[in-house]
Amino acid sequence: MTESIRIASSVYAANDAFARQNRLLFAGKKLVALNMISSPGSGKTSVLERMAARYGSALAVITGDIQTTFDADRLKAAGAAAVQIETGGSCHLSAAMVHKALTRMDLDNKKLLVIENVGNLVCPAAFDLGENKKIAVLSVAEGDEKVAKYPALFARAAAVIVNKTDLLPYVNFSVDRVREDCLKLNREIRMFPLSCTTGEGFEVWMDYCAGLTN
């Protein structure tokens, strides 16, 4: 005899439970947490290195990659408190991975926590890590059609950093097109064109971060 059993089990339920725990922890430590998402090579770590030069050890970073500790090593050298997650193949960080990484960090006297997600414009957008805001990073060398092609991230992001603006004279990239495409998806989104090489535009981004942490 066949019996039908209702299960109604969400595959995101376990992730969301860890995300809630992370959020409570951040609130308890009065810590602002950003989930930084981009394609590989957009310059997330370079942005964080420059931020570390300002924040020093008040900046905590959890950085995710398939393998290697290159990013955490760079960020520690820049003065931040950094922990690497090697996902071993997973294309995104989960709230459980972040929760575990948090146990390896001293979060006292930190102002800002940035979770540098695995380089991928698709999957990381779907997983809540308990962050206060999602930050998208896009570099001008990737092309200006990325917002239209990968809308899920930009629809959910509070801000988008357009990085490597020093390369604008050499590539076909319209910052205005990116702005227009972002605003079609998300009227609240803030845009920060900047260059980690020259430092142009970086102060505006730092002012935004200061507004979040003060």
Place this chain on the structure above:
Amino acid sequence: MHEYGVALEIAQTAFSAAGTRRLSKVTLRVGELSGVFAESLAMYCDLIFREKQCERVEVVSVTIPARFTCACGAVYSPRKLFDPCPSCGGADRSVIDGKECSLESIEVDND
């Protein structure tokens, strides 16, 4: 991209609910905004079930269309995901349906 991991989790939940009974069918609900590609998820579920249980488990995937409420009050399903509101052209919306991805039900043989 991450459908294999999701499929493993679903299979584990399904087998745990079935216990010693033979699993014959699973029904999934996959929202268009869930970040999960339904066809790929069903394929991986099928592979995992075949590997763990010699007999075939029927995998049914129900797609849940995206549905938004706009700040203007309109309720709409976009033609393309993340299209603006067809009434006012705005993007200030909240999701009603489409984010879910769940194992809805299973069927087991009690014989």
